[in-house]
Amino acid sequence: MRIACILVLLAVVVSDAAVAEPPQRTVNIAMEDQFKNRHETGLMRGDVVVLVYAERKGGEDAKELGRRLHVHFHPTAERVSATEWSRQPVVGLPGWPAGIRVPDVRVIAVASLPEIPRALQPVARAQVRKDSPFVPVWLDFEGRLEHQFGIVPGGPNILLIDADARVHSVLSGRVDELKFRELVATIDQLRQQSRPDVRTAVVPASAVR
Numbered sequence: 507m508r509i510a511c512i513l514v515l516l517a518v519v520v521s522d523a524a525v526a527e528p529p530q531r532t533v534n535i536a537m538e539d540q541f542k543n544r545h546e547t548g549l550m551r552g553d554v555v556v557l558v559y560a561e562r563k564g565g566e567d568a569k570e571l572g573r574r575l576h577v578h579f580h581p582t583a584e585r586v587s588a589t590e591w592s593r594q595p596v597v598g599l600p601g602w603p604a605g606i607r608v609p610d611v612r613v614i615a616v617a618s619l620p621e622i623p624r625a626l627q628p629v630a631r632a633q634v635r636k637d638s639p640f641v642p643v644w645l646d647f648e649g650r651l652e653h654q655f656g657i658v659p660g661g662p663n664i665l666l667i668d669a670d671a672r673v674h675s676v677l678s679g680r681v682d683e684l685k686f687r688e689l690v691a692t693i694d695q696l697r698q699q700s701r702p703d704v705r706t707a708v709v710p711a712s713a714v715r
Contacts, residue, residue, distance in 0.1 A: 532671045535650065537616070539642040540634040545614075548671055553609050554696045555667040557644075559616035559651045561659050568662035571681055572615045578690055579611040588640040599697055609669050609697045615641070618657060620649030666692065669700035 534548030535557070547555050556575060560568035577584050580594040596610045615638075622630045627647055634643050646652075657663050658678035666674040674696060681689065 531673055533667060533673055534671065537644040537646060537650075539644050540631050540638065541642065542631075543642065545642070545644060547667055550612050551671045552607070552669055552700070554611050554669055554693055554700075556611060556613045556693065557616050557651065557665040557667070558613065559618050559646065559657070559663050559665065560661065561618045561652075561657060563659055564661045564663075565617065567660075567680070569615060571662045571664075572613050574686070575611070575690070576613040579613070579693070591641055599694065603701065603703065606702060609700050611693055611697070614644055616644040616646050616651060618646045618649060618652055620647065620652065622647060664689070666696070668696045 534546055536544065536546040536548075538544050547557075556572075558568050558572040558575070576591075579596050581597065583591050583594040586594065596608060598608055602608055617634060619627075619630055624647075627645075630647075631645060634645065651657065651663070651665065655663070655665055655673075655676045656678065661679050662681065664677040664681075666676070668674050675692075677685070677689065
């Protein structure tokens with residue numbers, strides 16, 4: 507009888523562990539771009555950050571995906587010069603409260619280049635400046651994203667950070683039409699969740715400002 511009770515208790519513990527979600531963690535990812543300008547995701551709090559990163563063989567696919575995501579959320583970018591590309595307004599959200607800033611979607615291209623020796627990093631930086639003379643590309647010479655979140659070679663890798671600077675998810679590999687629709691829907695859901703009048707059941711109403 508005692509053994510049976512122990513087995514039941516163990517089953518409950520295992521079941522609870524299987525459905526428990528890991529706590530979300532905040533991050534502040536800081537890197538320089540090809541112009542030696544420093545950027546930090548922590549300074550983008552209030553917006554959804556989409557880091558699209560890849561090693562060299564997946565660079566073209568990642569670049570195209572980043573361009574497509576940016577244009578989806580900033581449609582006027584398709585009709586302006588490269589110098590104005592990053593300054594276009596984000597699309598609105600249905601039912602968003604009047605007078606409240608709509609969260610932007612910061613789509614950031616990151617080149618994962620941990621294999622580049624320090625002595626050759628200026629050469630790599632110059633090459634990225636040549637390929638992208640206006641739009642910033644973050645340069646991950648330390649392989650930080652690969653070490654922290656993993657990387658699938660030969661294609662894009664996407665790190666989603668919500669408006670509270672918390673890691674939401676990582677998506678790796680080819681993004682077909684279905685996955686693209688799911689991705690943009692997830693991004694819009696994260697934007698909606700940042701509404702000042704939205705709270706979870708664990709947050710008392712008095713805590714919402």
